[in-house]
Amino acid sequence: MLDKRFIRENPQAVKDAVAVKGLDLDVDELLQLDQDNRKLQFEVDEAQARRKSFAKQFAKADEARRAELRVEHEAFDHQLKDLREQLARTGERLSELMLLTPNIPWSGAPVGPDEAANVVLRTVGTPPEFDFTPLDHTELAEKRGWAEFARARKVAGERAYALVGDLVMLERAVHSYALDLLRTREFTPVAVPALVREEPLIGTGMLPKAREEIYAIPEDDLYLAGTAEVALVGLHAGEILDAARLPIRYAGISPCFRREIGSASRDVRGLLRVHQFEKVEQFVLCVADEAESARWHAELLATAERILTDLGLCYEVVECATGDMGVGKFRMNDINTWFPSLGRFRETHSCSTLHDWQARRANLRYRDSGGTIRFAHTLNNTAVATPRLLAALLENHQTADGAVRVPEVLRPYLGGRELI
RNA sequence: GGUGGAGUCGCCUAGUGGCCGAGGGCGCACGCCUCGAAAGCGUGUGAGGGGGCAACCCCUCCGUGGGUUCAAAUCCCACCUCCACCGCCA
Numbered sequence: 001m002l003d004k005r006f007i008r009e010n011p012q013a014v015k016d017a018v019a020v021k022g023l024d025l026d027v028d029e030l031l032q033l034d035q036d037n038r039k040l041q042f043e044v045d046e047a048q049a050r051r052k053s054f055a056k057q058f059a060k061a062d063e064a065r066r067a068e069l070r071v072e073h074e075a076f077d078h079q080l081k082d083l084r085e086q087l088a089r090t091g092e093r094l095s096e097l098m099l100l101t102p103n104i105p106w107s108g109a110p111v112g113p114d115e116a117a118n119v120v121l122r123t124v125g126t127p128p129e130f131d132f133t134p135l136d137h138t139e140l141a142e143k144r145g146w147a148e149f150a151r152a153r154k155v156a157g158e159r160a161y162a163l164v165g166d167l168v169m170l171e172r173a174v175h176s177y178a179l180d181l182l183r184t185r186e187f188t189p190v191a192v193p194a195l196v197r198e199e200p201l202i203g204t205g206m207l208p209k210a211r212e213e214i215y216a217i218p219e220d221d222l223y224l225a226g227t228a229e230v231a232l233v234g235l236h237a238g239e240i241l242d243a244a245r246l247p248i249r250y251a252g253i254s255p256c257f258r259r260e261i262g263s264a265s266r267d268v269r270g271l272l273r274v275h276q277f278e279k280v281e282q283f284v285l286c287v288a289d290e291a292e293s294a295r296w297h298a299e300l301l302a303t304a305e306r307i308l309t310d311l312g313l314c315y316e317v318v319e320c321a322t323g324d325m326g327v328g329k330f331r332m333n334d335i336n337t338w339f340p341s342l343g344r345f346r347e348t349h350s351c352s353t354l355h356d357w358q359a360r361r362a363n364l365r366y367r368d369s370g371g372t373i374r375f376a377h378t379l380n381n382t383a384v385a386t387p388r389l390l391a392a393l394l395e396n397h398q399t400a401d402g403a404v405r406v407p408e409v410l411r412p413y414l415g416g417r418e419l420i
Numbered sequence: 421g422g423u424g425g426a427g428u429c430g431c432c433u434a435g436u437g438g439c440c441g442a443g444g445g446c447g448c449a450c451g452c453c454u455c456g457a458a459a460g461c462g463u464g465u466g467a468g469g470g471g472g473c474a475a476c477c478c479c480u481c482c483g484u485g486g487g488u489u490c491a492a493a494u495c496c497c498a499c500c501u502c503c504a505c506c507g508c509c510a
Contacts, residue, residue, distance in 0.1 A: 041470055045479040052441090052479095055491040059438045066490075073490050240430095240467085373467085 001360040002101045004034055017102045020111050020322035025100050033094045040087040047080045099208060102327045103357040109331065110321040117321035118334070124305065125314030127338045132400040136341030137391035138270035141167060143402055146394075147271070159260065159274050163387065166420040170393065170406075171278065171386045173413035175253070178280040178307060178383040182251040185303065187282060192231035194254045195222050200234030203362030205328040205354075212261045228252030228281040229380045236285065237362040243369055246376070247286035247296065251383065254279065271387035272339075272346065280383040285376050287368065288356050293377040297353045300381035301333055304349045307383060310409040313392055314338040316345050330355045335382075340395045348389055351381035 007014050007030065015027045054076070058069050110119045141147035146167035152160040163171060179189050201207040201223055206214060215224040225231060232252045241248075256279050267273035282303060284296045301317070308315045318334045325332040331353045336345030356375035359365065365373050397405040403419045411417060 038470065041479080045470060048479055051490085055438075055489095058490045061490095070490060077490085 001098055001357060002103070003360070004098070007031065007101065008034065013104055014101065017104045017322075020105060021102050021325070021327065022113050022323045023100070023102055023327065025097065025102070030094070030097045030101070033090055033097065037087070037090045037094050040083060040090060044080070044083050044087050047076075047083055050076070051080060099202065099361070100327070103330050103355060105322045105325060105329070106331045106353075108319065109325065110319060111323075112321040113323040115321065115324040118324055119319045119321075121317045121319050121333070123314070123316040124309065125312075125338075127314050128340060128396050130340070130398075130400075134340050134395065134398055135402070136270070137339075137394040140394050140398055140402065140404075141271070149270075156275075159268060160276075161271055161274060161387065163390075167387075167390060167394075169414055170404075170410070170420060171390055173406075173410040174311075174384050174386055174389060174393070175278065175280055176413045177310075177409050179251055179253070181307065181310075182280070182282065182303070182383060185249070185299075187249040187251040189251045189253065190228075190232065190235075192228050192235070192252050192254050194225050194228075194231075194257065196225045196230050196234065197222060200230050200237065200362070201225070203237050203364075204230050204233045204358055205326075205361060206230060209327055213259050215257050215259055224257035225254065226258045227256050227380075228254040228279060229283060232281070232283045232380075233285075233358055233362050233364065233378060236364050239364060240373060241285075241364075241366040241376070243287060243366050246366060247284055247292075250281075250283040250285075252279075252281040252283055254281075256385070271391045274387065277385060277387060279385040282381045282383050284379040285359075285364070286379070287366065288359075288374045288377050290355075293353050293355065293379060296377075296379050297331060297333075297351065300379055301335075301351045304335055304351060304381050304383065308335065308337060308348075310407065311389075311393060312407045313396055315348070325352075328354050328357045330357070337389070337392045338396065339392060346388075346392075348385065348392065349382040351379075353377070353379045 002014065007027070011027055011031060017023075018025045018027060054069070054073055058066060058073075061069060110117050112118075135143065138147075138149070142149070144166070146164050148162040148164060149160075152162040155162075183189065195217075198207065198221065201214065206226065210226075214226060217223065229252065231254065232250050236248070256277050258275060260273055260275060263273060282300050284293075284300065286292050286296055305315070305317070315335050315337045318336060320332040320334055329352050333351045334347050335349035335351070337348040338344075339346050355377055358378045359375040364376050364378075366376050367373050393407070394404055397407070399405060399419070405419055406414055406417055414420070
């Protein structure tokens with residue numbers, strides 16, 4: 001969400017953002033509604049003031065005067081009710097549109113309608129070369145008895161999987177390693193609810209835009225979150241934090257659920273695109289300073305890169321285009337990891353700065369040293385998301401005899417084993 | 421799941437229809453006092469929206485949403501959350 005005052009003063013910037021992000025939002029309608037709304041607000045305020053003085057007169061009046069006042073009030077009351085209804089209507093429509101206002105993307109973002117316009121900033125590491133025919137992760141996992149697909153689908157439908165044996169231990173190792181690394185960087189581990197209410201989904205910007213991507217449990221008015229970010233922002237929604245508490249750094253862990261409606265019948269095989277997965281998420285809540293959040297963005301990105309380097313994986317860092325970054329984002333960098341079976345890079349991490357767009361929705365503020373209340377900046381990036389990252393580890397570190405070399409950083413979590 | 425109780429300005433609390441335009445205490449800030457501090461005394465101390473060039477003014481908010489009334493923190497209804505006890509349960 002943007003500041004109404006900003007929209008009023010910079011309508012063109014908002015229209016440009018709508019255009020480069022490929023959105024459908026009538027900014028002029030929004031401006032008109034905003035104007036109407038303020039006019040109505042003024043009229044209601046005036047009427048309300050009259051009503052208050054009315055009630056006061058009434059309290060002091062004798063019975064005869066009261067009878068008169070009652071008659072006068074009745075006419076006036078209709079008017080007030082009518083104004084209130086009008087205000088409620090425009091207010092409702094206005095907030096609907098406000099929830100659709102995009103963040104203004106940073107000037108360095110490539111302009112383009114989708115990921116085809118993304119720009120690769122750097123490639124780190126080299127894809128492995130095999131002197132044997134490598135298996136894809138699905139074949140390898142099945143060969144080693146590390147996953148159940150057919151049986152899992154009996155239980156949970158398409159895209160379902162069950163990890164088995166050493167692959168479970170590897171998943172745990174990857175998560176433990178990521179959490180430990182983040183703890184050394186003063187990120188507090190938080191295990192958050194994945195089952196969430198509507199408010200935090202609106203607060204983070206997942207709703208109303210991505211409704212079809214989210215599992216809903218209507219009996220209980222709950223949803224399954226697609227990322228820990230939902231709960232992490234939600235934890236502080238509505239609060240006014242003391243600036244001394246910032247920056248807040250969380251390593252959020254949670255199961256993540258995605259309906260993958262937009263990707264129906266893509267990547268249905270294996271562990272690349274699943275409905276339920278596990279993620280360690282990096283999250284930062286900091287003061288509303290562009291330089292400050294830019295520094296955190298760089299650090300979140302660097303940490304993710306460090307993780308991939310530690311895991312011995314080859315990756316590329318991408319500057320995401322305006323049309324790919326999503327409504328709320330100021331800047332987004334994806335990290336794509338090399339998958340031998342695909343012969344290309346696939347997204348494993350996504351690093352985003354939202355400026356105060358998310359904080360405005362979640363009403364998440366802080367009091368700065370001068371006592372001024374401001375909306376905070378929020379940022380997030382994947383640390384590790386499995387099983388997609390496990391698939392990368394299997395494929396990149398496989399040996400000729402169907403084993404997988406364990407990256408050194410994971411060995412302490414696997415009883416020192418070099419191979420699984 | 422059942423029964424009972426509760427949710428007020430950072431914290432504690434007063435407040436059963438008009439004097440609440442929300443009182444008090446704690447905390448905090450500033451001032452006085454002091455060599456300095458503590459104590460004491462005094463003053464101030466929520467958020468959001470709107471109007472005006474401005475000093476300033478107005479409106480909304482007492483968990484949330486409805487309702488009753490000329491008038492609601494206060495009465496009614498629903499929901500949310502918390503507490504206690506009972507039942508069930510990984």
